[in-house]
Amino acid sequence: DTAVSQTPKYLVTQMGNDKSIKCEQNLGHDTMYWYKQDSKKFLKIMFSYNNKELIINETVPNRFSPKSPDKAHLNLHINSLELGDSAVYFCASSQGPSGKGNQPQHFGDGTRLSIL
Amino acid sequence: AQSVTQPDIHITVSEGASLELRCNYSYGATPYLFWYVQSPGQGLQLLLKYFSGDTLVQGIKGFEAEFKRSQSSFNLRKPSVHWSDAAEYFCAVGPGATDSWGKLQFGAGTQVVVTP
Numbered sequence: 001d002t003a004v005s006q007t008p009k010y011l012v013t014q015m016g017n018d019k020s021i022k023c024e025q026n027l028g029h030d031t032m033y034w035y036k037q038d039s040k041k042f043l044k045i046m047f048s049y050n051n052k053e054l055i056i057n058e059t060v061p062n063r064f065s066p067k068s069p070d071k072a073h074l075n076l077h078i079n080s081l082e083l084g085d086s087a088v089y090f091c092a093s094s095q096g097p098s099g100k101g102n103q104p105q106h107f108g109d110g111t112r113l114s115i116l
Numbered sequence: 117a118q119s120v121t122q123p124d125i126h127i128t129v130s131e132g133a134s135l136e137l138r139c140n141y142s143y144g145a146t147p148y149l150f151w152y153v154q155s156p157g158q159g160l161q162l163l164l165k166y167f168s169g170d171t172l173v174q175g176i177k178g179f180e181a182e183f184k185r186s187q188s189s190f191n192l193r194k195p196s197v198h199w200s201d202a203a204e205y206f207c208a209v210g211p212g213a214t215d216s217w218g219k220l221q222f223g224a225g226t227q228v229v230v231t232p
Binding site (some may be wrong): 004040041042043044045048057090092104105106108109110114 | 148152154157158159160161162165204208219220222224225227
């Protein structure tokens with residue numbers, strides 16, 4: 001009964017490959033997010049979807065493409081992986097966008113992506 | 117846009133001693149403020165939040181935080197730390213009540229080490 005679940009937990013792959021990370025939340029939340037946490041633990045938002053609509057799209061290479069088939073799922077596809085993509089990617093969800101309501105975010109346990 | 121600073125990258129504290137983690141924010145209006153904790157290999161867990169009202173906020177695990185508008189601060193405190201409090205702590209600031217889509221800005225984090 002995990003609230004926000006991400007798969008896989010670990011992902012080791014070679015440069016140039018294409019990979020996807022999946023995220024599902026069973027909290028009934030409207031808004032989902034993808035964050036990147038670098039090796040210094042700095043957490044930066046990448047994307048946010050509200051009811052399947054993209055509302056935040058930070059300065060992220062277009063090799064990264066989010067997809068939200070429904071409001072309970074937000075997947076992240078990465079093309080042509082580069083060494084600098086190595087990081088921990090966190091999915092999160094909230095009842096509404098954090099800036100439009102008093103809604104804290106619930107985080108998954110992260111996907112540790114390592115590029116060889 | 118809002119920003120947040122956590123001046124202390126690393127804090128070591130003895131078990132049973134008190135703990136205070138500093139957080140300073142920059143924002144033109146009253147922001148939404150959050151403290152999250154990240155245990156090793158885990159996602160972020162919300163400790164407490166401030167939106168309005170009483171400036172002293174109680175959270176989970178015995179933590180509290182105080183919003184001081186004059187100092188643009190939202191420091192986190194715990195009177196007596198336990199070994200299980202060893203973790204990374206993140207302060208986050210949201211844009212407050214607004215009609216536009218907002219996002220959370222996270223601080224760089226403070227790593228807390230608890231010694232016997």
